[in-house]
Amino acid sequence: MAKSKIQFVCNACGATHPKWAGQCNDCGEWNTLIEQAQVVTQARSERFSGYAGERSKVQTMAEVNLQEVPRIGTKLAELDRVLGGGLVPGSVALIGGDPGIGKSTILLQTTCLLSQEYPTLYVTGEESLQQVTMRAHRLGLNGEKLKLLTETQVEAIMAQAKVVQPKILVVDSIQTIYTDQLQSAPGGVAQVRESAAVLVRFAKQHNIALFMVGHVTKDGALAGPRVLEHMVDAVLYFEGERDGRYRILRAVKNRFGAVNELGVFAMTETGLKEVKNPSAIFLSRFEQRVSGSVVMVTWEGSRPILVEVQALVDESHLGNPRRVTVGLEQNRLAMLLAVLSRHGGVASYDQDVFVNVVGGVRVMETSADLALLCAVISSLKNRPLPQDLVVFGEVGLAGEIRPVPNGQERLKEAAKHGFKRAIVADGNRPKAAISGMEVLGVKRLDEALQLLSDL
Numbered sequence: 001m002a003k004s005k006i007q008f009v010c011n012a013c014g015a016t017h018p019k020w021a022g023q024c025n026d027c028g029e030w031n032t033l034i035e036q037a038q039v040v041t042q043a044r045s046e047r048f049s050g051y052a053g054e055r056s057k058v059q060t061m062a063e064v065n066l067q068e069v070p071r072i073g074t075k076l077a078e079l080d081r082v083l084g085g086g087l088v089p090g091s092v093a094l095i096g097g098d099p100g101i102g103k104s105t106i107l108l109q110t111t112c113l114l115s116q117e118y119p120t121l122y123v124t125g126e127e128s129l130q131q132v133t134m135r136a137h138r139l140g141l142n143g144e145k146l147k148l149l150t151e152t153q154v155e156a157i158m159a160q161a162k163v164v165q166p167k168i169l170v171v172d173s174i175q176t177i178y179t180d181q182l183q184s185a186p187g188g189v190a191q192v193r194e195s196a197a198v199l200v201r202f203a204k205q206h207n208i209a210l211f212m213v214g215h216v217t218k219d220g221a222l223a224g225p226r227v228l229e230h231m232v233d234a235v236l237y238f239e240g241e242r243d244g245r246y247r248i249l250r251a252v253k254n255r256f257g258a259v260n261e262l263g264v265f266a267m268t269e270t271g272l273k274e275v276k277n278p279s280a281i282f283l284s285r286f287e288q289r290v291s292g293s294v295v296m297v298t299w300e301g302s303r304p305i306l307v308e309v310q311a312l313v314d315e316s317h318l319g320n321p322r323r324v325t326v327g328l329e330q331n332r333l334a335m336l337l338a339v340l341s342r343h344g345g346v347a348s349y350d351q352d353v354f355v356n357v358v359g360g361v362r363v364m365e366t367s368a369d370l371a372l373l374c375a376v377i378s379s380l381k382n383r384p385l386p387q388d389l390v391v392f393g394e395v396g397l398a399g400e401i402r403p404v405p406n407g408q409e410r411l412k413e414a415a416k417h418g419f420k421r422a423i424v425a426d427g428n429r430p431k432a433a434i435s436g437m438e439v440l441g442v443k444r445l446d447e448a449l450q451l452l453s454d455l
Helices: 077-083 103-114 129-138 154-164 189-206 227-231 278-282 330-343 366-381 407-416 445-454
Strands: 003-010 033-041 092-096 120-124 147-150 168-172 209-214 234-239 246-254 262-268 271-274 293-300 303-315 323-326 351-357 389-391 421-425 438-442
Touching: 033 189, 077 246, 077 262, 092 103, 092 189, 092 227, 103 120, 103 129, 103 168, 103 209, 103 271, 120 129, 120 154, 129 147, 147 154, 154 189, 189 209, 189 227, 262 278, 278 303, 293 366, 293 407, 303 366, 303 407, 323 330, 330 351, 330 366, 330 445, 351 366, 366 389, 366 421, 366 445, 407 421, 421 445, 438 445
Parallel strands: 092 209, 092 234, 120 147, 120 168, 168 209, 293 389, 323 351, 389 421, 421 438
Antiparallel strands: 003 033, 234 246, 246 262, 262 271, 293 303, 303 351
């Protein structure tokens, strides 16, 4: 049998110590010693087995089996989209998000649906079985076949899982799980790392699709060691305001699908409902034209989404005018305003500038540059832009308008929603005309400003 003892490893230099101390004797850093379990003896078969419990051997690419593993559909199309087409047996997904955002809700909905066809085990370390069952009844879910377990010891969880033999396993949450090999309290760096490593290895060896819920810090990052995100196959983040209606599930890591794939859900009395057409949700605009508003097309994962960018420019009475962004990067706003002043001849050094992406969407790409500047110009000059206009493109420091990827697909999505005109980079102009849409290509920022003045 494998036996283990406790050692302490320095995060700064990697030196090992038999007991904890405030300062590392090798590098002199303070508070860097982390508890770790060290296996001192192992069976010979375990020492020479691979990560999934199989003996490893060298193979050429020609010998590798390329047969695709069949995926398990979760019955939620938006979740399947984020996962890359469904659950892969033996895969591990980590879901993080703010408290109350809907992590446990979507997993309970998913497991109740999957339990009708596959053996499914839901392990909760934060709630009682009564609380989980009451939530399922409140949401109107059919969970008669769903197996529940309240446990926080990882060895006990694996023992029960070997008896149940589930195809899908949910652990809510990893911060409450602990292993007897370590002496520290649950939720610590060492406990989270070791417990997650044991669960991941167990899922790989038994071909189980594993979901783990992770807590986040006040900065929005997953709590615990960074290695936790490297262990798993997919990292999903829930975004949105708790008092808002819509939730966005984003994949920031996925070994079986596209990164930055997006799933949109609406929180209702019966749980999270899929939003089939998110562009229609984010385009709830006023009937009358208002200044400082323009529509852009952002590319999320494998699909385009239309969102509204709003800007408010007002005279500043402060020594340092404010630059506030919601859903965009604040440093990029300051850079674009400098480009607008230098190459567009529009100064904003005495103006407060507030920019918002409607609907709580976070735009991570540079295609919003041109739309942001168009909204700023519209607000500054108090001139509303046409309702049927869509704008996207990257703005360089020299004032040039650069093309963005998937320009044709973005324009087709805008035309499908009734937009008649588009201002894009000259490199994004389609070779074939798009029915019902006039596409205007620009190479420089001053050309775009001239087109806006002529509209």
